[in-house]
Amino acid sequence: MRNLRKSRGKSDNTPYYDDQEVFIMNCVTLDEKIPAKILETEIRNRRAVIKSIECPVCHTPMVWSRTWETFSCKNTEHQGPKRYEVIKDSGLY
């Protein structure tokens, strides 16, 4: 049932924010992880989630993509899609 819900896009897989340092990694180029600059958080179900992270290339806010499970930069001046995986010291969000 869980997979069914997920495939319908109803589950919220936005990464939590729990005051520990967050890193992002470009999941296309798999460069080194870099510290994420978190711009906005939001309380959902009594927990803080990361709402937007600054794009390390062009500094515009990136928002969470439930489909890709990454933060994505929508700036069209980038060459190709910029998608960043969220990494915490404890592992993947």
Ligand SMILES: [Zn+2]
């Ligand atoms: Zn960007």
